[in-house]
Amino acid sequence: MSDDQKRILEKQLWAVANVLRGKMNADEYKNYILGFIFYKYLSEKLALYIDEKLLARDNFTFSDIKADTKQGKATLEEIKKACLGHLGFFLNPTDLFSYLVKKGNGEIKNPQNFILEDLKNILNAIEQTSMGTASEDDFKGLFDDVDLTSSKLGKSENKKNEVIVEVLTLLSAIDFKLEDSKSDLLGDAYEYLIGEFAAGAGKKGGEFYTPAQVSRLLAQVVTEDKKRVKSVYDPTCGSGSLLLRVGDYTQVVDYYGQELNQTTYNLARMNMILHGVHFDHFSIRQGDTLADDMHIDLQAQAIVANPPFSAKWKSDSDPLLAADERFSQYGRLAPKGAADYAFVTHMLYHLADNGVMAVVLPHGALFRSGAEGQIRKYIIEKQNYLDAVIGLPANLFYGTSIPATVLVFKKCREEDQDILFIDASKEFEKGKNQNRLTDENIAKIFSTYKDRKELEKYSHLATLEEIRENEFNLNIPRYVDTFEEEVPIDLNEVTVEIKKIDSDMKIITEKIRKFTKELGIEAPF
Secondary structure (H helix, E strand, C coil): CCHHHHHHHHHHHHHHHHHHECCECHHHHHHHHHHHHHHHHHHHHHHHHHHHHHCCCCCCCHHHCCCCCHHHHHHHHHHHHHHHHHCCCCCCHHHCHHHHHHHHCCCCCCCCCCCHHHHHHHHHHHHHHHCCCCCHHHHCCCCCCCCCCCHHHCCCHHHHHHHHHHHHHHHHCCCCCCCCCCCCHHHHHHHHHHHHHHHHCHHHHHHCCCCHHHHHHHHHHHCCCCCEEEEEEECCCCCCHHHHHHCCCCEEEEEEEEECCHHHHHHHHHHHHHCCCCHHHEEEEECCCCCCCCCCCCCEEEEEECCCCCCCCCCCCCCCHHHCCCCHHHCCCCCCCCCHHHHHHHHHHHEEEEEEEEEEEECHHHHCCHHHHHHHHHHHHHHCCEEEEEECCCCCCCCCCCCEEEEEEECCCCCCCCEEEEECCCCCECCCCCCECCHHHHHHHHHHHHHCCCCCCCEEEECHHHHHHCCCCCCHHHCCCCCCCCCCCCHHHHHHHHHHHHHHHHHHHHHHHHHHHHHCCCCCC
16 A cells, blocks of 8 residues: 555545544444444445356346345345355345445435434344354354444434444445455555554553554564464454464464453454455454463464463462463462463463464563562473563553563474573654654564574573573573663863863853942842
8 A cells, every 4th residue: 555545545534533533432433433344344345246256247236136026035045145155244235335325325215314223233134144154153243342322422313323324424435445356455444443543542552452563573573484374373362463464474374363352352353354364264262361261272383462461360269270281380370460471371382383472571571580480480491482582662552651572482492592682672763652663673673583693782692501590580681781881081171171161150250240230239149
């Protein structure tokens, strides 16, 4: 997408957002805008598939079919079967986004232009048609967060209808170019909106979105020299953006994720479908990853994650966790007030022998003692899984200003192989509200990681013996010396400068005394 296209698209999208801004906060109106964009996508994808694949040899289009005729009903039944197998859902011609917009604007003969009930029924129909098919889990409850009864849309049903018609009409003017197989304009738009909503949602933003520049770094690390990976997994997948980013750098066969928050879980499934991932090739599940692992047999070739920093979990209230294979071998459970290493060991359990895993954690995970120290020591000394520690700048993430670190793990490391430490905390672009990594910053981090280079005041290859000497404390300054020597001070020069200043002050003082005497006022000293 060119810069001009991007600017036009962003302008159009914010025109849509402006209709709802002021009525509710960003965390609320994102559900409507993203939900309606998804409905528009499904509608256009369906019509395009039917017209170009199923009816290509016929002299009529999908929108020409009359559902109230015998021939029309028979044709629609055949089309429905094909759509459910290929797309996983079905809509009638009068359920299409374009038809509903025309009806709302009075372009279709109808006693009234009220479409609120129609929209409710259509969103339900998308889910209902998938029931009992292979796509049921991927469409179930997708539009639950699009609350068309909310009083925030308007005080009366007619006012709500006016708002919805205005939003859908503005969206209808945006051409997502679905007919162009090489274009991902819709995916770009969705990613842009998710990022903007995350920025406007304050602390809640970090719950569903990892900044794009950080996700690019993680994706490059786990796909290094790989043209294809069978599976990629994110146990705290948020909106799914981090998972999808891996597909930008290699061919991914199957995507796996789990998300606790219901709204964000819906967002992740929409995001997968919008980016062209077929329902047979993703499995996103909703639930508490640590308490209820829903991909228990998965061995993923690539794992990426940005778990909630130092989250609370049920380590002290669920006796089954101590015997769980994901946690039992480490001798102790991660503390109940900091689940960071519970997520790490959970992911290691699901990492394939030839896999690579990159996880974002708070800096405390590098040096905290107690149970975390014991788990960290076991991973490094007994398992030899830790491959790299990358320190990131502060204030990169939504909802927290603290600096974070990326830990990289591999199960196929050589015995006594060095661990790479990178201090990238000082190289970034400062922003008004948040800092960001530039393309150059990311390229430097990744090339240093890939080539395992030692750069002065930036990176260091630490032996296991060094780490033992530091008692398995991974605090980066212990390994990467970033100390800057102060410029030597010439005391003689300083003395001369002070004497000159003192002499100048005496001259100025005398001038002030003279002026105050002439003015007949008391001198200030």
